Amino acid sequence: MAWVTRIIVAFIVIVMAYVLLTLTASELGGEVVTLLRPNADTSVSETRVWIVDTGNFEMIEHGEAGVGWLKLLKHSPSIQIRRGEQLVSYTGILAVEQHDLYHKLRREKYGFADQVIEWLSMTPSSECTGAPVVLRRL
Structure with a gap:
């Protein structure tokens, strides 16, 4: 029975890590x-x-094209970003064609953290199905 407990504890530790x-x-x-x-x-x-x-513009990526809030962008493109203490209004434009540029800039800006997230998600950026959103300030 002790080995079962050890396996359970090891699993919990791995998940928490x-x-x-x-x-x-x-x-x-x-x-x-x-x-x-x-x-x-x-x-x-x-x-x-x-x-x-x-x-020229900013970009984020959160979700896949045609799913959830990204589906709403076509009809309701107004979004807001809180950057520090500043709340900025944008028009969000779904830009799947900017996928490679987004990931290139993200790797440049976030470096090792981006590599860790890519490794943990087990999805290289070349296989990522996320859809970048171009942000144009209003």
């Missing part, structure tokens, strides 16, 4: 902003995401 490493890499790996995104029922959800800047 995975969660802790994920949270540490995503929250402490660089700038994290809060996305205020609309829901189908007109409520607003807050989600913490990484953001990259191209010089």
Whole structure:
């Protein structure tokens, strides 16, 4: 029976380490902003995401094209980002064609934290199904 307990404890420790490493890499790996995104029922959800800047516009990635809030962007493109203490309004434009650029800029900005998240998700950026959103300030 002692070996069963050890297996259970080992499993719990591994799961806790995975969660802790994920949270540490995503929250402490660089700038994290809060996305205020609309829901189908007109409520607003807050989600913490990484953001990259191209010089001409900013980009985030949160979800797959055609799913959830990204489906709503076509008809209701207004979103807000809380960056530090500043709340900024944007028009969000789904930009699947910017996927490679987004991941390149994300790797440059977040470096090791981005590599850790990629490793933990077991999905290289070349296989990522996330859809970047281009943010244009209003």
